[in-house]
Amino acid sequence: MPARFELNGVFLSGPTYKVGLMLALAGEPFDYLHVNLMEGEHKQPPYLSKQRYGQVPLLVDRNNGRHLCQSAAILEYLADALGRFGGATLDERLQVREWLYWDFDRLAPAIYRSRGIRLGFMKGGEESLEFCAANAASALRTLDRHLAGKDWIVGEGTTIADIDIYGVLVYAGEAAVDLAPYLNVAAWLKRVEALPGFESPKGLLPAASREAA
Numbered sequence: 001m002p003a004r005f006e007l008n009g010v011f012l013s014g015p016t017y018k019v020g021l022m023l024a025l026a027g028e029p030f031d032y033l034h035v036n037l038m039e040g041e042h043k044q045p046p047y048l049s050k051q052r053y054g055q056v057p058l059l060v061d062r063n064n065g066r067h068l069c070q071s072a073a074i075l076e077y078l079a080d081a082l083g084r085f086g087g088a089t090l091d092e093r094l095q096v097r098e099w100l101y102w103d104f105d106r107l108a109p110a111i112y113r114s115r116g117i118r119l120g121f122m123k124g125g126e127e128s129l130e131f132c133a134a135n136a137a138s139a140l141r142t143l144d145r146h147l148a149g150k151d152w153i154v155g156e157g158t159t160i161a162d163i164d165i166y167g168v169l170v171y172a173g174e175a176a177v178d179l180a181p182y183l184n185v186a187a188w189l190k191r192v193e194a195l196p197g198f199e200s201p202k203g204l205l206p207a208a209s210r211e212a213a
């Protein structure tokens with residue numbers, strides 16, 4: 001029987017990794033379809049008819065034919081659909097959502113952009129890199145203060161807030177951001193990496209399409 005989920009993405013993409021990590025931690029096998037960004041596949045009508053923003057990731061839920069876009073919204077969908085990592089109460093779910101918005105406002109742009117410039121797939125000079133470094137430091141101070149005395153970002157267990165933010169900070173090294181001074185963040189990263197089903201970006205996202213094992 002084919003896997004329930006089909007993840008369309010690119011192996012270098014942080015937002016694609018977030019969705020793959022969620023599926024892996026939830027124990028959900030998925031077919032992986034490589035989208036050829038170099039050849040502009042994501043801007044062609046067949047892909048745009050499934051992903052209106054012309055971006056990766058795109059998740060297809062074959063149980064109901066839904067096509068889902070935007071990694072944070074996909075994480076919320078999966079938490080709901082699979083009954084995992086959504087938060088234990090309404091208040092936790094609301095806090096989780098706050099962190100998802102915070103990530104894409106404060107943390108992800110700084111890390112992803114710095115990484116993109118350094119790896120050569122985004123434009124930007126020294127000034128942009130300095131701006132990213134200052135914003136990353138500010139966001140990391142916020143997260144580090146928040147994690148003092150806590151194992152997880154929200155509540156007593158892993159949530160999609162942890163998965164979403166891990167999916168940014170895993171690229172800190174490539175963005176030349178040193179996480180060592182942020183002791184609470186460093187300890188939390190290790191907790192995420194010890195979760196059953198955890199996989200690194202390399203382990204989860206191949207360079208070519210792959211069917212679920």
Ligand SMILES: N[C@@H](CCC(=O)N[C@@H](CS)C(=O)NCC(=O)O)C(=O)O
Pocket residue numbers: 012013014015016037042054055056057069070071072
């Ligand atoms: N907010 C989106 C961002 C997705 C995104 O930036 N995807 C990049 C790859 S990492 C992409 O598709 N870039 C090609 C483009 O935007 O044309 C999400 O979280 O899903």
